[in-house]
Amino acid sequence: MRLFLAATVLVSTPFATPAFAQAPNGREALTQMAFFARDKAVALDQIASVEAAARVTLARAPTDAEALMTLAMATSYRAKLTRNRADALSARDQFEAIVRRNPRDAEAQAACGAWHLNAVVSLGTLMARGALGARKADGLESLDRAIALGGDRALFPALEGLLRLAIDGTDAGAAALLARAAKGSTPTPLDRILQRHAVQLAVVVQGGDAKLIQALAKRLLPLGQIKQ
Numbered sequence: 001m002r003l004f005l006a007a008t009v010l011v012s013t014p015f016a017t018p019a020f021a022q023a024p025n026g027r028e029a030l031t032q033m034a035f036f037a038r039d040k041a042v043a044l045d046q047i048a049s050v051e052a053a054a055r056v057t058l059a060r061a062p063t064d065a066e067a068l069m070t071l072a073m074a075t076s077y078r079a080k081l082t083r084n085r086a087d088a089l090s091a092r093d094q095f096e097a098i099v100r101r102n103p104r105d106a107e108a109q110a111a112c113g114a115w116h117l118n119a120v121v122s123l124g125t126l127m128a129r130g131a132l133g134a135r136k137a138d139g140l141e142s143l144d145r146a147i148a149l150g151g152d153r154a155l156f157p158a159l160e161g162l163l164r165l166a167i168d169g170t171d172a173g174a175a176a177l178l179a180r181a182a183k184g185s186t187p188t189p190l191d192r193i194l195q196r197h198a199v200q201l202a203v204v205v206q207g208g209d210a211k212l213i214q215a216l217a218k219r220l221l222p223l224g225q226i227k228q
C-alpha cells in the first residue's frame with residue numbers, strides 16, 4: 001500500500017513543461033526550469049541564458065537586487081547539475097553577500113540555508129563540511145530565520161521541511177513544517193509549487209516509510225527530476 005501511495009504521488013506531480021517558456025523574468029524562469037525540466041543539457045542552456053541576462057543588467061546596475069539573486073541562483077543550480085566545486089563556493093559567497101546587504105531578506109536567508117542543506121543532501125554530512133564548508137546546523141539556522149522573517153508564506157517552511165526529509169526521512173520536526181506550508185500564503189509561483197510539494201510529501205510521511213519519504217523529498221526539491 002505504501003509503495004502504491006508513493007508511486008501515485010510521484011506520478012501525479014505536475015512536471016509538464018509549457019509554463020516554462022512563459023516565465024516573465026529570470027528568477028521565475030529558473031523556478032520553472034528547476035521544477036519542470038527533465039533534461040540536464042536543456043536545463044544548463046536555460047541557466048546560461050538567464051545568467052547572461054542577469055550579467056547584462058548588473059553591468060548597468062551593479063547593485064540591482066533582483067539581478068544579484070538571479071545570478072546567485074543560476075550559479076547554484078549550475079553547481080548542483082555539474083557538481084562543480086568552484087560554482088558551489090561562488091554561489092555561497094553570492095548568497096552571503098546578499099544577506100549582508102539586507103539581513104531581513106527572507107528569500108536570501110532561505111537561499112543561504114538551502115545551499116548548506118543541499119550540499120548535505122548531495123554529499124553527506126562529512127563530505128559537505130570537508131569539501132565545501134557546508135553545515136546542517138548553519139542551514140537550519142538560516143531557514144528558521146527565513147521562516148521568522150517570511151510571515152505566513154508557504155515557501156519557507158516547505159523548503160525546510162523538504163530539505164530536512166531529504167537528509168533524514170525520519171526527521172521528527174519536518175511534519176509540522178509541511179503542515180504549516182500547506183496553510184501558508186502563495187504570492188509567487190515558487191510558493192505555489194513548494195506548497196503543493198509539501199502537501200504531497202505530507203501524505204507519504206503519514207505512511208512512515210523513511211526510505212520512500214527521503215526519496216520523494218529529494219525528487220520534489222529543485223532539479224530533483226533531472227538525473228545527475
